Amino acid sequence: MAYRYEYATELDGAEIAELLEAIDFKGEVSLAYCRRPNAVLSLARDGDKSTFVIAKDNNGKIIGCGGCVINGDIAYLTGLRANKRANIPKCYELLREFCKNNGVKLTYTTILEDNIGVQKMLEKQRPNMPNYLRYGECVVNIIRKNLKIKDNNKLLNDSKFYVLENQQGEELARGKAVEQWDYKQYVVKHYGWKMRLAKRFLKWLPNENEVLKFFMLCNVEAKNEIAFNSFLRHISNLPLQGNFFLCGSDFCPVKSMKYKSIVYIVDWNKTMKDTSNIQLNIEIDKL
Numbered sequence: 001m002a003y004r005y006e007y008a009t010e011l012d013g014a015e016i017a018e019l020l021e022a023i024d025f026k027g028e029v030s031l032a033y034c035r036r037p038n039a040v041l042s043l044a045r046d047g048d049k050s051t052f053v054i055a056k057d058n059n060g061k062i063i064g065c066g067g068c069v070i071n072g073d074i075a076y077l078t079g080l081r082a083n084k085r086a087n088i089p090k091c092y093e094l095l096r097e098f099c100k101n102n103g104v105k106l107t108y109t110t111i112l113e114d115n116i117g118v119q120k121m122l123e124k125q126r127p128n129m130p131n132y133l134r135y136g137e138c139v140v141n142i143i144r145k146n147l148k149i150k151d152n153n154k155l156l157n158d159s160k161f162y163v164l165e166n167q168q169g170e171e172l173a174r175g176k177a178v179e180q181w182d183y184k185q186y187v188v189k190h191y192g193w194k195m196r197l198a199k200r201f202l203k204w205l206p207n208e209n210e211v212l213k214f215f216m217l218c219n220v221e222a223k224n225e226i227a228f229n230s231f232l233r234h235i236s237n238l239p240l241q242g243n244f245f246l247c248g249s250d251f252c253p254v255k256s257m258k259y260k261s262i263v264y265i266v267d268w269n270k271t272m273k274d275t276s277n278i279q280l281n282i283e284i285d286k287l
Contacts, residue, residue: 003063005090007098008052013038015062016052019081021187029259030190034211035183039067039079042183046286047071049102053094055082066091068098069286075099076286077109077266089128096130096268107266108280110138110287112259119262131267135275138263138282141247141256144204147236155234161219162238164231173222173231177238177245178285179215186212204243213242218285220247229253248284261287 008016016039021032035042043050047069055064064082068075077095082088099107109132111118122132153172156163164173188208191199199205206212217235222228232247232254252258263282265275 002058003090004056005094006054006056007094008040008054008065010038010040012052012054012062013040013042016040016054016065016079017042019062019065020079022081029188029192029195032187032189033079034185034187035079036185039065043067043069043079045180045183047076051095051098052079053091053098055091064088064091066095068095070099070102070104071286073103073105074280075102075104075107075266077107078287089126092129099268106278106280107268108135108282109264109266110261110282111264112261113137122264125270131270131272132264133267133272133275135263135265135278135280138248138261138284138287139250140259140261140284141249141252142244142258143232143236143247143252143254143256144202144244145236145242147233147254149230149233149237151230153230153234155231155238162235164227164234171223172227173220175220175231175235176218176285177215177235177240178218179240180285181211181213181241188212206243215240215242215245216285217245217247218283220249225251225253246284248282 014037017035017037020039021034040052043052049070050068052065052067054062057063065079066077067079068077080088111122125131152167154165156165161174161176163171165171188206188210190208220231222231236245263280265272265278
């Protein structure tokens with residue numbers, strides 16, 4: 001059977017969203033990644049430019065997809081899904097074309113640390129696919145809301161950033177609080193036995209088959225560890241929806257649960273030897 005490969009339009013958005021949600025991420029916490037109600041419009045909110053490449057069968061049904069988001073000259077690949085029939089390398093041809101036509105200089109992607117099967121698939125070099133080179137890890141902290149505030153610092157909102165100041169008006173830390181669950185969602189499909197046990201004590205964890213409502217703390221800057229600790233505690237008391245928030249950081253001075261993703265550099269030309277000279281700033285709201 002022949003398949004048709006093309007760039008998606010807004011009219012394909014609902015069907016792509018269904019395909020994304022049909023496949024969940026395996027691990028101690030099994031998550032389904034959703035872009036309800038329209039995946040094309042959802043992806044467009046993540047960057048300056050974006051596209052989904054889709055594969056359709058003879059009946060016009062979408063059987064595979066892959067997304068690309070561009071911010072500046074950096075591209076992020078996301079949402080690669082297919083049933084057994086789809087030819088993924090042909091999707092890559094169109095993704096590479098989209099990156100080239102939009103002046104992309106660096107492409108990357110992330111895979112959850114528990115998703116060993118996909119990591120092995122990507123790391124096995126194939127003639128019709130780009131090479132994937134490990135760059136490092138992205139650590140995300142899950143922090144519960146309403147932590148106890150232990151100081152007299154003030155949290156101010158200047159419309160773009162939340163800014164923490166001491167009583168003398170000196171800035172100690174700043175960052176953005178971003179809510180995305182209205183167009184980009186995570187649904188817990190299943191907890192492993194360790195997490196089921198933990199949930200008995202951590203009542204704030206979401207239930208299975210529940211859309212996670214949380215906000216993400218991004219573009220964080222803090223003078224020191226003490227300021228970072230104070231900032232997280234003040235941020236945790238914001239009147240935003242959900243029982244927790246996310247903060248991407250290798251170090252977290254307050255109690256948190258962590259999950260890791262492996263960051264890969266996508267080498268379209270297959271000429272890269274290593275990634276040691278690459279500087280990449282990853283903000284979790286763009287993942």
